[in-house]
Amino acid sequence: MKIRPGKTGLVILAIVIIIVFVAAIIAYQATGPMGIEERFNAAAGLRNDAEEESGGTGGFFIEGNAMLYALILVVLAAACVAMYRQFRL
Amino acid sequence: MAHIHLEDGSFTLIWVLVWWLVALAGIGIALWFLRTTGRKNQKQITIAAFVTAAAFAVFQINIPVFGGVHLNLTPLIGILAGPVLGTLVVLVINILSAAIGHGGWGLVGANVLVNLSEVIVAYGVFRGTRSFLPDLFSRAGIATFAGLFCGNLAMVAIIMISGIQGVTQTPDQVLAGLSLIIAINMGIAIVEAVLTGLIVRSIGKVRPDILGEEAP
Numbered sequence: 001m002k003i004r005p006g007k008t009g010l011v012i013l014a015i016v017i018i019i020v021f022v023a024a025i026i027a028y029q030a031t032g033p034m035g036i037e038e039r040f041n042a043a044a045g046l047r048n049d050a051e052e053e054s055g056g057t058g059g060f061f062i063e064g065n066a067m068l069y070a071l072i073l074v075v076l077a078a079a080c081v082a083m084y085r086q087f088r089l
Numbered sequence: 090m091a092h093i094h095l096e097d098g099s100f101t102l103i104w105v106l107v108w109w110l111v112a113l114a115g116i117g118i119a120l121w122f123l124r125t126t127g128r129k130n131q132k133q134i135t136i137a138a139f140v141t142a143a144a145f146a147v148f149q150i151n152i153p154v155f156g157g158v159h160l161n162l163t164p165l166i167g168i169l170a171g172p173v174l175g176t177l178v179v180l181v182i183n184i185l186s187a188a189i190g191h192g193g194w195g196l197v198g199a200n201v202l203v204n205l206s207e208v209i210v211a212y213g214v215f216r217g218t219r220s221f222l223p224d225l226f227s228r229a230g231i232a233t234f235a236g237l238f239c240g241n242l243a244m245v246a247i248i249m250i251s252g253i254q255g256v257t258q259t260p261d262q263v264l265a266g267l268s269l270i271i272a273i274n275m276g277i278a279i280v281e282a283v284l285t286g287l288i289v290r291s292i293g294k295v296r297p298d299i300l301g302e303e304a305p
Contacts, residue, residue: 009228013234017279020275020279043267046256
């Protein structure tokens, strides 16, 4: 079968879509219905309430800490202003 | 799509700093390019601003397919804004997303690298296949698949290299679990590829110069 010039891309795209769709269905059946975070936690072997635990050493835990979130945002904003003034983009 | 959805504290502080430093190196290169070459290209900067707003909004919308995943639009960022401005766009999106609680601050560096790989690969495939894939819809769709697949590979590589604190599985088991995430993410990539293809084809009809294409 000869593919019309200009249609090669559509044929390649269709083949990729079919392969990807079949793979996604198989993977979804293996994992079951989960949200993004739950799927990540299941893949990594973490419990879904892991943020409430102190997990490991050397990490830092700011999840849910509004003050730390605000502090980091202020630091980043200040860094952006400093870089803008310095480099005049 | 490809985005590391782990809480702060999943990576050790050392790896958080490593990925931030690598991301900052990429951002530094992009800024250097902008200062030396593209500084006066106001049209590209305007396009970058638009795709930043669009991609940030899309980032926050959960698509209820395969349990729920969000789109990235990073391949569209690469196609429209290019890899240099695209680097800054993904940085801004990741910072703003972290600011409203989508992902952790510590993972912004790693996620910028993941998204950056999507931007660069999509841009390269879209430009590199122009001679033998003239159809904009399919070319943008294929570029989207290529970009998002590489983004997923980068995501898994970063997680496997860093290791996750507090895991109860072996690296092989983690890799197997992450492989399933890649397959499901690529399923959502179908939506993103079709969407990107339609957007690029529409832009190509009215303003082919934005895509660097010749008018039909």
